[in-house]
Amino acid sequence: xxxxxxxxxxxxxxxxxxxxxxxxxxxxxxxxxxxxxxxxxxxxxxxxxxxxxxxxxxxxxxxxxxxxxxxxxxxxxxxxxxxxxxxxxxxxxxxxxxxxxxxxxxxxxxxxxxxxxxxxxxx
Amino acid sequence: xxxxxxxxxxxxxxxxxxxxxxxxxxxxxxxxxxxxxxxxxxxxxxxxxxxxxxxxxxxxxxxxxxxxxxxxxxxxxxxxxxxxxxxxxxxxxxxxxxxxxxxxxxxxxxxxxxxxxxxxxxxxxxxxxxxxxxxxxxxxxxxxxxxxxxxxxxxxxxxxxxxxxxxxxxxxxxxxxxxxxxxxxxxxxxxxxxxxxxxxxxxxxxxxxxxxx
Ligand code: SF4
Numbered sequence: 614x615x616x617x618x619x620x621x622x623x624x625x626x627x628x629x630x631x632x633x634x635x636x637x638x639x640x641x642x643x644x645x646x647x648x649x650x651x652x653x654x655x656x657x658x659x660x661x662x663x664x665x666x667x668x669x670x671x672x673x674x675x676x677x678x679x680x681x682x683x684x685x686x687x688x689x690x691x692x693x694x695x696x697x698x699x700x701x702x703x704x705x706x707x708x709x710x711x712x713x714x715x716x717x718x719x720x721x722x723x724x725x726x727x728x729x730x731x732x733x734x735x736x
Numbered sequence: 737x738x739x740x741x742x743x744x745x746x747x748x749x750x751x752x753x754x755x756x757x758x759x760x761x762x763x764x765x766x767x768x769x770x771x772x773x774x775x776x777x778x779x780x781x782x783x784x785x786x787x788x789x790x791x792x793x794x795x796x797x798x799x800x801x802x803x804x805x806x807x808x809x810x811x812x813x814x815x816x817x818x819x820x821x822x823x824x825x826x827x828x829x830x831x832x833x834x835x836x837x838x839x840x841x842x843x844x845x846x847x848x849x850x851x852x853x854x855x856x857x858x859x860x861x862x863x864x865x866x867x868x869x870x871x872x873x874x875x876x877x878x879x880x881x882x883x884x885x886x887x888x889x890x891x892x893x894x895x896x897x898x899x900x901x902x903x904x905x906x907x908x909x910x911x912x913x914x915x916x917x918x919x920x921x922x923x924x925x926x927x928x929x930x931x932x933x934x935x936x937x938x939x940x941x942x943x944x945x946x947x948x949x
Contacts, residue, residue, distance in 0.1 A: 647895060647896075647904055648832070648903060648904060649904070649905070649906035651832060651903075651909075651910035651911075653828065653910060653911035654911070655825050655828035655829050655911050655914065656828060656829050656831075656910070656911060658825075658829065661802055661803055661804060661826075661829055662822075663821075663822030663823070663825050663826045663829075664822060664825075665825075
């Protein structure tokens with residue numbers, strides 16, 4: 614076993630684990646021997662800024678950001694794909710042209726949807 | 737172990753120590769203060785932690801933003817009654833062993849604002865204070881002196897026996913009453929477990945109510 618090339622790795626691994634566990638074990642033994650545990654309501658509180666937490670953590674946030682995400686996607690992805698499409702247009706097959714059309718229609722659908730939701734209205 | 741023998745051994749290059757000494761040595765040289773300031777005194781505390789006064793020399797430069805990681809609470813500044821519950825709660829949330837330095841006239845007694853209706857007349861009404869530093873504000877040297885005083889106090893603490901410090905006694909409390917906002921004052925106005933009203937002979941009794949509240 615000691616001839617195995619992985620033996621030093623094993624030794625290092627054991628040393629590493631020991632290095633991590635020894636202080637924890639020492640602290641645990643110390644606490645058990647000398648220092649009694651003293652939990653309390655303040656100490657066990659989750660929030661630690663001096664104030665008491667108020668209200669419920671399970672509240673709903675309005676996810677207004679998804680609108681921006683969709684509009685961004687529509688315009689940005691469109692621009693990214695349209696440029697190579699336009700450059701290679703002359704050499705494209707009919708199938709490729711149709712695929713691109715479907716893709717564009719999908720994006721336009723997003724735009725129509727945003728228009729219907731009146732996201733594009735400047736107020 | 738005999739002190740004389742110990743110094744003799746040290747001269748020969750042999751260090752003899754006890755578990756208690758090691759423990760206290762470790763604790764006193766890594767007092768991490770809680771990162772908070774309440775008023776002008778905090779500026780001096782900040783100065784003490786910066787390069788010119790360099791509290792890092794005493795192992796106390798690691799100002800912790802969380803009470804769970806702090807050992808030392810430096811009450812630096814005016815404790816208003818609005819702020820007192822938060823200060824006490826932060827103290828409660830610190831892990832034992834924990835120490836308090838009451839820095840400046842305000843934290844000791846209310847200082848220049850003692851007559852104010854909104855100022856707590858000393859943080860020692862709610863939490864046990866280990867070292868007081870007078871001054872308005874105390875200079876950074878004074879804070880360093882307080883730190884060294886605290887280090888000496890920690891060095892003297894014993895690990896076992898009846899006079900061992902609070903954090904080693906199972907019955908001793910680690911949390912203290914957090915005052916609530918009452919109709920006119922904090923309730924309770926002081927914690928009788930940690931604060932005894934000083935007996936003073938006020939000859940103006942009856943005509944002057946300073947010091948009563
Ligand atoms: S003791 Fe003086 S310097 Fe310190 S907080 Fe009070 S008023 Fe400010």
